[in-house]
Amino acid sequence: GAGVSQSPSNKVTEKGKDVELRCDPISGHTALYWYRQSLGQGLEFLIYFQGNSAPDKSGLPSDRFSAERTGGSVSTLTIQRTQQEDSAVYLCASSLFLGQPQHFGDGTRLSIL
Amino acid sequence: ELKVEQNPLFLSMQEGKNYTIYCNYSTTSDRLYWYRQDPGKSLESLFVLLSNGAVKQEGRLMASLDTKARLSTLHITAAVHDLSATYFCAVVDQAGTALIFGKGTTLSVSS
Numbered sequence: 001g002a003g004v005s006q007s008p009s010n011k012v013t014e015k016g017k018d019v020e021l022r023c024d025p026i027s028g029h030t031a032l033y034w035y036r037q038s039l040g041q042g043l044e045f046l047i048y049f050q051g052n053s054a055p056d057k058s059g060l061p062s063d064r065f066s067a068e069r070t071g072g073s074v075s076t077l078t079i080q081r082t083q084q085e086d087s088a089v090y091l092c093a094s095s096l097f098l099g100q101p102q103h104f105g106d107g108t109r110l111s112i113l
Numbered sequence: 114e115l116k117v118e119q120n121p122l123f124l125s126m127q128e129g130k131n132y133t134i135y136c137n138y139s140t141t142s143d144r145l146y147w148y149r150q151d152p153g154k155s156l157e158s159l160f161v162l163l164s165n166g167a168v169k170q171e172g173r174l175m176a177s178l179d180t181k182a183r184l185s186t187l188h189i190t191a192a193v194h195d196l197s198a199t200y201f202c203a204v205v206d207q208a209g210t211a212l213i214f215g216k217g218t219t220l221s222v223s224s
Contacts, residue, residue: 033211043201043214059211091155099209101146104156 002026004105006092012111013082021077021108025094032075033095033102034067038088049075050098061086079110087112115140117204119215126192126222134187134218136202144205145185146212147176149198156201194222 005024013019025032034046046059049069060067064082069075079086089109093102116139126132136145144163148156160169162178162185169176173196175188185202199219203212 031210035212042216043203043212045206045211045213048210056208056210099144099205101158101161102212103158104148106155 004092004094004103006090006105006108008108009106010109010111012113014113015084016081018078018080019082019110021079021090021092021110023075023077023092023094023105025073025075025092026103029094029096029103030072031095031098031100031102032069033093034075034077035091035093036061036088037091037107041088043091046077048098082110082112084112086110115142115204115206115213117202117213117215119202119218122216122218124218124220126189126196126220128193128222128224129191132189132192132220134189134200134202134220136185136187136215138183138185138204138213140207141180141183142204142207143209145178146203146205147185147187148201148203150201150217151198159200189220192220192222194224196220197222 007022032049037043047067051072052069064080067077089107091107093104095102118137146161147159160176165180167178173190178185199217201214201217203214
């Protein structure tokens with residue numbers, strides 16, 4: 001696609017539910033990144049993929065968070081048993097290769113009630 | 114651990130005047146980015162600075178990088194209302210993968 005596409009754009013869910021956020025990177029981009037933006041913490045890096053591989057998961061806030069990427073394209077970020085502190089905007093970015101300039105999607109605004 | 118600090122965090126500007134935002138980072142990095150974010154929108158890339166002494170300009174915005182001082186500045190010339198937004202600097206981590214962001218500077222331009 002022309003840009004990084006994220007869905008849904010907004011998600012409201014009850015505490016304790018699981019949520020899945022989707023990112024469709026720019027066509028041909030091999031690297032994909034997830035970030036979280038919240039009032040208290042600012043913009044935080046979560047995880048990156050080179051192809052389908054995520055070599056370093058240490059940026060994920062807890063073991064309730066997981067991410068995968070299939071076919072070197074679409075990625076999903078899954079949050080299990082959501083908590084109120086998970087409320088944030090989750091941003092996805094992609095780049096042609098790892099370390100190249102990152103292009104950001106519009107984000108998914110997640111609200112946990 | 115790489116840390117990025119911006120100041121000021123808030124800047125109330127008068128139209129027509131000049132201002133500077135500062136971005137300091139704690140360890141060596143080979144790339145620094147400036148992004149703009151409008152309320153409810155995503156991050157728009159403004160500049161990427163790659164080397165010591167790099168200077169880039171676009172319209173009323175000029176960014177520079179001093180790698181020895183680990184400092185980048187974003188200079189605003191003759192502020193106009195359209196520049197009201199939040200500006201972030203971000204530095205690539207030592208692994209060359211993640212962007213480490215400052216907390217952002219929210220600019221508000223009034224006439």
